[in-house]
Structures are given as C-alpha cells and as structure tokens.
Amino acid sequence: MRRLILAVVLVAATWAATTYAIGSFAERDYRAGLKTANSNPTLHFSCQSYERSFFDAHALTVIELAPSVTANLDGAAAPRPRIVLEHSIKHGPLAGNTPALATIETRLASLHLDDQLDLTEKAPELRQIPLLTTVTLTGDSHSRLDSPPVHVEEDGLVLDWRGLSLQLDTLGERIISNLVSQGVSFQSADGTFDFKGVEAHVDVTEALPMVMVGSTDVLFSGMTFHLNTPEDGGKAFDLQEIHLVGESAFDGKTISLKQSVSCPGLFTADDSYGPFGLVVEMKNLNGQKLSAFQQEVAEKFSQLAHEDDPEALMLTLLPEYSSLTAELLADSPEFNLKKFYLKTPQGEADAHLALRYNHPGGEVEVDLEKPELLLPNLTAKADLDIDEGLARIFLASSCNDAVKMVEEANGPMSDDEREAFVEQQFQSQLQMGEILGVIIREGEKISSRLSYDQGALEVNGQRVPL
Structure with a gap:
C-alpha cells in the first residue's frame, strides 16, 4: 500500500511538473512568435497581457499597422485599424482531457476600424468564432476555423459576411493550409461592393531557416463595385478572377522558383482591360545566402519596429541588399520573364525576357552605382511587341x-x-x-x-x- 501511494504521488508530481514546464514553454514560444511576426514591415504585433496559472493561461495580442505604414497616412485623423485577439491556452500533457502539449482557443476580442468604431460591438457574433489549435505531443499543430455568415445593418450600411473556413497544419518543418472564403459585400446609399471570395492552398516546407519551398495556389474569385453618382448614372467595374500559382524547390544548394499570375480582365461600362498574364522563373539562387539575408532583414525589422520613416528603414537595409546581390551572382543566377501579356483599349503588349549572369570565378565586387561593370558577364535576350x-x-x-x-x-x-x-x-x-x-x-x-x-x-x- 505504501509503495502504491508513493507511486501515485510520484506520477502526480511528475505530471504537475510537466504541466508547469509546458506552461513555461508555451509562454516562451508565444513571446518568441511575436518577435518573429514583427519581422514584417507592415504589421506590428504586441502582447497586451499574458496571465499564466498552473493549468492554463490567458493572453491578449494586439495587431496594428506598423509605424512605417501609418507615417504615410494622410492627416493626423487618418483611421488606425486595430485588432485584439484573445487566447485561452490549456497546458498539457492532458490539455482539456486530450493528450497534447497544449490546446489554444483564439477569438476576436475587438476590431477597431478607427479610434471610435469597434465592429464587434455592432456584430457581437464575431467574438463567438473560435480558432481551435491543438499542439500534439510530437510538436505538430492542427488549427481549424469555421466562420459562419454574419449580417450587419447599421446607419444605412449593410454588411454581409458569407463565411470562411481555414485548416492549418504544421508537421515538423512542413506547413499545409487550405482557406476557403465565400466573400463579403457592402451596401450603402453611396453604392455597393462585392468581394466574391478566395480559395488558397499552400503546401510548403522550411528548407532552410526562413526559406520556404513548395507550392501555393490562390484563386481570388473577383469583385464588383458600383458607385452611385446621379449626375452620370453611376460608375461600375467588374474585376474577374485572379489566379496566382507558385512552385519552388531546393536541391541542397540552390533554389529555383516559378510564379504565374493570370486574370481574364477588368470591365467597366465603357472599356475592358485584359486578359493579363505573367509568368516568371528564377534559378540558381543560393539557398544559404538567401536564408542568412532573410534572418538579417528580420532582425533589422524587429530592432526598428517603431521606425516611422520608411525611407530611413530602406537605407538601413541597402547594404544587406548589396551584399546579397554580390553573393547570389557567385552561383550564376537566371531570371526569365517567360510571359507578359496585356490587352487594353489602347492596344496590346507581349514581352519575353531572359537574363543570366555567368560568374567568372573568384570574388565578385558589386557596386550598385556602377552596374555596367557586370555587363561583360551578362547574357540577355528580350522580345517586345x-x-x-x-x-x-x-x-x-x-x-x-x-x-x-x-x-x-x-x-x-x-x-x-x-x-x-x-x-x-x-x-x-x-x-x-x-x-x-x-x-x-x-x-x-x-x-x-x-x-x-x-x-x-x-x-x-x-x-x-x-
């Protein structure tokens, strides 16, 4: 009996210690994730609060436009969108009676389109849509979001959100994501806007730190817009679907990629623009150099998160771009504009371009102010109609x-x-x-x-x- 009691106490102590340790790891990973997210130049992520108890934790994350973006907005009264996300985290190894390192439920706490208007007060059902994430005992994660339709009418504005579903799985270094949005429409006395939705499929693997390779397929279903202007009968346009496809691969040293964009056209009452097509290929890009560059830039963005001068930010990064150019040239990179086609009421354009730098060996010195020094080792072919x-x-x-x-x-x-x-x-x-x-x-x-x-x-x- 005594041994049984000791065994139970030992198991309970081990489980409790594991739960506490997992809680510590969860907070550490959360804060590290915010730092990584702030490596982009557009959005700024911050922790409003993080309260951790023995079995669970509660956090609030604030997402705002980065200072380098808001500095370009016109006028001090320009709207500053602000999103607050609420996270409820249960610590493993039995998170919510499920064998897992953690389960995370994320909801929208507030959505400010400006300093006064919180959209969740007009549509409280937005706060009830959960993003559910399970972190397995192996470290993989599985996230699911199903957003039902939302209808809002306020001061002559009618909003119809037609729903969204998201599946996101991280399997080691691999990320698989499927997004389906049914779109959203706005209607007011000034006119109507209808975004018809988007489907996105992503299957990528982190071949090197901050270098993802794989496939992406994104289809924007198009949008229509009509502006009520009584003096001329109104203005309208119809943008047809936009299809973006990307493929990339890593052979152990260099990266190759191919990107394509196509759109049947943009149509107005009087004119039509399109179709439009673009296909770009790049080859022989040194993977290690790109990885080091991405990490360096991410670190710079993180350090300059509060920089409100975009030009100063770019000047800070210019030496990194110069260094990257020199390092990439050592592997004889290629750039191919396989297709560029555009049709407009004023006419059509069709172009092709192929560039290759043939590295002569040894160190390559690049002076961005003297690109003509690279010409002897350049091969190019271009066609334009x-x-x-x-x-x-x-x-x-x-x-x-x-x-x-x-x-x-x-x-x-x-x-x-x-x-x-x-x-x-x-x-x-x-x-x-x-x-x-x-x-x-x-x-x-x-x-x-x-x-x-x-x-x-x-x-x-x-x-x-x-």
Missing part, C-alpha cells in the same frame, strides 16, 4: 519630369499643351528608335528583338557597337 496606343500611355506616365522642367522654364501648360508636348516626345523617340534600328514599326505595331552575349549587342538582327 506593343501597339503604339499602349506605348504612348507608358511614355506619358514617364514624361512627368520633362513636363515639370518645361513648366518651370515657361510657366504652366494647359491640358491641350501638355498632351501635345507628350505626343511630340513620343513621336521623337519613335523616330530616333527607327533611325538607330532599335525598333521596327509596322502600321500601329512596334517591335524589338534584342540579344546580348559576352559584350556583343545585337538589335533586330543588326550588330550594335557599345
């Missing part, structure tokens, strides 16, 4: 500096004068391009074929001295 109408639009957007110089010298120009000036610039550049043989004009079409290899440039079949 574009309608004149679309080329004119691109040029007009790049003529702002020239227009400013003319206006500073001669005074402001009228809209007609500005349009005539841009047209003159456009025609002059076309004529110069034809004289130099850089472009070929056939009717309203402009085309150019370029190749560069070992210091030799060929344009439209003609050798061009450098």
